[in-house]
Amino acid sequence: AQTVTQSQPEMSVQEAETVTLSCTYDTSESDYYLFWYKQPPSRQMILVIRQEAYKQQNATENRFSVNFQKAAKSFSLKISDSQLGDAAMYFCAYRSPTGTYKYIFGTGTRLKVLA
Amino acid sequence: DGGITQSPKYLFRKEGQNVTLSCEQNLNHDAMYWYRQDPGQGLRLIYYSQIVNDFQKGDIAEGYSVSREKKESFPLTVTSAQKNPTAFYLCASAGHPSAYNSPLHFGNGTRLTVT
Numbered sequence: 744a745q746t747v748t749q750s751q752p753e754m755s756v757q758e759a760e761t762v763t764l765s766c767t768y769d770t771s772e773s774d775y776y777l778f779w780y781k782q783p784p785s786r787q788m789i790l791v792i793r794q795e796a797y798k799q800q801n802a803t804e805n806r807f808s809v810n811f812q813k814a815a816k817s818f819s820l821k822i823s824d825s826q827l828g829d830a831a832m833y834f835c836a837y838r839s840p841t842g843t844y845k846y847i848f849g850t851g852t853r854l855k856v857l858a
Numbered sequence: 859d860g861g862i863t864q865s866p867k868y869l870f871r872k873e874g875q876n877v878t879l880s881c882e883q884n885l886n887h888d889a890m891y892w893y894r895q896d897p898g899q900g901l902r903l904i905y906y907s908q909i910v911n912d913f914q915k916g917d918i919a920e921g922y923s924v925s926r927e928k929k930e931s932f933p934l935t936v937t938s939a940q941k942n943p944t945a946f947y948l949c950a951s952a953g954h955p956s957a958y959n960s961p962l963h964f965g966n967g968t969r970l971t972v973t
Binding site: 749752776780788835844847849850851 | 867891893898899900901902903908916931946948950952959961962964967968
């Protein structure tokens with residue numbers, strides 16, 4: 744069974760600085776999708792970025808980018824020029840293209856942004 | 859605007875009572891999911907449905923039941939058999955199961971408190 748691990752329960756970053764959140768996963772599949780979701784204090788889940796496993800190029804969305812290392816099964820999220828509004832829980836998720844089509848989430852990383 | 863509506867936002871029940879959480883979507887999505895969120899445990903899958911009149915157990919289905927009589931609706935019943943029902947419940951939907959690049963779209967959640 745696939746698993747997703749986020750080993751950093753909490754991270755802090757100074758405003759305007761860069762921070763990287765880690766995510767590793769375990770799978771025997773060769774093709775799949777990976778996602779990062781943000782959950783601010785409102786608790787609304789917001790899609791931040793997604794990555795297709797068969798694409799070598801790392802996905803980027805404005806200040807958010809990923810470092811996808813397929814062989815290492817690593818999918819880290821880099822937030823550049825951190826803003827106070829980036830403070831939230833961040834969840835990494837894996838989705839299989841076959842079988843049950845379940846989305847599997849990590850336990851999350853709480854990001855604090857310091858002014 | 860299309861989206862997912864969960865109601866109510868807050869729900870209070872006495873122990874021993876069944877309670878039903880509502881989830882409606884107008885995104886024309888085939889797949890719908892229920893997740894439970896507890897502090898430090900991320901999102902855990904309760905039930906999911908890929909098509910009308912069909913649903914599957916997730917990782918923590920005991921004490922819960924669902925129905926999928928309409929494409930738009932996927933209500934979750936928390937029964938008295940659920941030992942620790944107090945939690946935050948998130949409903950989500952996604953496009954056709956074969957479109958595995960489809961991200962999950964989430965509702966705003968329901969906070970259930972059982973005393």
